[in-house]
Amino acid sequence: MFNEIDLKILNILQENARTSNADLARAVDLAPSAVLERVRKLERRGVITGYAAHLSPPAVGLSLTAFTFVRVEEAVGATDTGRLLADLPGVLEVHYTAGAAAYLVKVRVADTAALAGLLREMGRIESVRDTNTTIVLETVKETAALPLNHHS
Template sequence: MSEFTPDAIDCRILDALQADGRMTNQELSEQVGLSPSPCLRRVRLLEGAGVISRYVALINPEAVGLSVTAFVRVRLDQQDDRHLAMFESAVVGFPEVMECYLMTGEADYQLRVLVKSLGAFEDFLRHRLTRVKGVYNVTTSFALRPVAYKTALPTMDIS
């Protein structure tokens, strides 16, 4: 990714697109106070610089039956580059794993896992996650309900 510092107009564009990625360039240009051509040029620059990496649809997990959110902390028996790479390679292939972070502290990794039921989580845990070579310890906490869930990044600090 190249060095790119968004200005205030770029931040307004980013805020608007994070709220509605399907808006037309005309709607976007009106919302941010630019004419359509310069607005589109700025969006293309943001895309080219890697600031905007892709466009997606956000799906409500409950609406598609994914009602159980688990936060899973994983410790490996060894933390060398080879074992970390093996674990990461396995985990990115699990569709239930929505996020995976390499951590400091007591756990090597923190995962956010979405599944249909506790039974589905047990199956994921027993038959997939704990069978990854090098997994030493797994600790799980289940979310009761989301309190804050954001997909839009704050732009006020980047310009």
């Protein structure tokens, strides 16, 4: 799927998306023009979907992380409720799951009062039947970087 050079480029960009083309070229021992073409090809193929700044949640007033299982009443395979959940402020991730709860939702809010407000908003969605929330006490690891050096 990817050759060794592409994997190295992807890993470098996952670690620091602001790495210059010249630095990428030095790291993979290619001409800057060749590296630029590889990056553009990865973007066109939809492998690289964007570039972002990673913010410190506590620094921007979002110190509390929680995960909420949401049970819903909707047709099997329907994800309408998931889209409504995704639109709520503070919701970072919405995953449609197998099991008793249809969705697993990751949220970041300022404090428990803000979490209570968000849970009330979830409860106002007509198809939501029940929520079960776990508050994170400490995050041991959190990354958006994908493990590209795995062997299948």
